[in-house]
Amino acid sequence: MAVVSPLALSACQSFVDLAADPSLSPSKSPVIAENVRSGRLARLGAAQHPRILETYGGEYSNVALERMVAGIVGKLVTVSDNPTQVYQISILDSPVVNAFALPGGYLYVSRGLLALASDSAELAAVIAHEMAHVTSNHGILRQKREKENVLAERIVSDVLRDKEAGRRALVRGKLDLAQFSRNQELEADAVGIAAIGEAGYDPYAAAAFQQRMAAFNAYRSASGADDQGIDFLSTHPSTPQRVALAVGHARKFGGRGTGTRDRESYMRGVNGMLFGDSADEGYVRSQRYSHVGLGITFEFPDGFDIENRPEAVLGGRQSDGAAIRFDGDDLPQNASLTEYIASGWVEGLDVSSVRAASINGLEAATAKASVGRWDFDVTVVRANGAVYRILTAAPSGSSELTSLANKVRSSFRVLSKAEKAELKPLRIRILKAEAGDTVASMAARMRDVSNAQTLFRVLNGVPEGEEPEAGKLYKIVTQ
Secondary structure: OOOOOOOOOOOOOOEOOOOOOHHHOOOOOOOOHHHHOOOHHHHHHHHHHHHHHHHOOOEOOOHHHHHHHHHHHHHHHHOOOOOOOOOEEEEEOOOOOOEEEEOOOEEEEEHHHHHHOOOHHHHHHHHHHHHHHHHOOHHHHHHHHHHHHHHHHHHHHHOOOOHHHHHHHHHHHHHHHHHHHHHHHHHHHHHHHHHHHHOOEOOOHHHHHHHHHHHHHHHHHHOOOOOOOOOHHHHOOOOHHHHHHHHHHHHOOOOOOOOEOOHHHHHHHHOOOEEOOOOOOOEEEOOEEEEOOOOEEEEOOOOOEEEEOOOOEEEEOOOOOOEEEEEEEOOOOOOOHHHHHOOOOOOOEEEEEEEEEEEOOEEEEEEEEEEOOEEEEEEEEEEOOEEEEEEEEEEOOOOOHHHHHHHHHHHOEEOOHHHHHHOOOEEEEEEEOOOOOOHHHHHOOOOOOOOHHHHHHHHHOOOOOOOOOOOOEEEEEEO
16 A cells, blocks of 8 residues: 555645533433343343444444434433433444444444434434334334244245245245335334424434435445445435435424534534544555554455455455455464465365465465365465465456466565554544535545545535535545
8 A cells, every 4th residue: 555645734724623522521420321221121132232342343432422422312312202211322333334222222323324424413313213113112023023934934944845835935924024124114214203303403314314325325336345234224225215205204394494403513523533444453445455453464456346344354356256355363383384274274175286485575375276166266374473364266267366366465565664653544534614615625635535526425415516615514534
């Protein structure tokens, strides 16, 4: 990855000075949710809470941000059917756009979703939607339906002789379960929009955020960042019908402009928040992956979409299905790398292809393997006392397998001290637009992101054909 110097600030534009607000200091007498919760639903939520945190990278600690979110929840609780309900709010340290709730008052919102929302009303719409799932007992009902579906699968596989009839029954059951889920989403939309309207927020913010999700989905797909994972965008798809229904619910409170959006305080809350990958998982910048803690870096070939997962870094090429996986394994310092490759973890290994190698001065070993219609190139390399694996796959007989594998492994090296110092996480920074500013001029301040102008429009809710308004606050992504 090329070392890029920080962008200089122009004379007409500067980062907003968001001085510490004394009202955002921690409470001296906090309400501890565990002291007031009881009952079976609370125990269900409490049992799942540690697993949620582990799955999503733990909690993102930021007092100002936490209090901003808590303030929004507080307004929603006052208009709810149960104003005595205690909620525990966790901001997840994950770039994935997600929000959900568990029985017992456990609410979760990821920093990825906080980065996508543009004001307090949009975030309120998301939180109210998730609170509606809890108050409507959707989690319990969904669990019951899923158990019934599992039982049906067991009956089909273990009992029914007519396998084709059983298969059709399973398909119908899965469709019914999916339809039930869509009905739940629409119900939660209606309840949530009513809640934000009664709390004084702009009820049209729900439809606005649904459109924002669709725009962000299009952005990340075009940028090769569409991981098809389970997140808020995949489980809450924005459709014209759903947006139209949301607008219909909002009209019950009046015309557009009803209620508050509270953009400025929201922008101040997210200022400085991490954006994208965290240091613990390493950074993907363009085609390069780098990890400061591990002290290593390498590049994916052009044309490969990259996904940085906790368990591995994956690259895929849509044109032919070629794929690359990078991960690590624990090995003793004196373990032979050639013996390790041949130890049985590589299926279809051509033992005669195992070779010792050296990659940029690092001890390594390579081999070939074939399984089904795929050929594999396997590389293991030792760096800074750890062992890493690079698996490159291509369709059988592909003439590109060796060249793709060579590009990846030849780029693998140890980071220099200067490179480690240069690699910093990206953050949301807030700018105040000046007279004459454009999307192009403000997006030019962003770094290490794809399609900066498109991302600027998505993060700030600036439609195509419109430009920033002088005096208004906007988000950019930089260090």
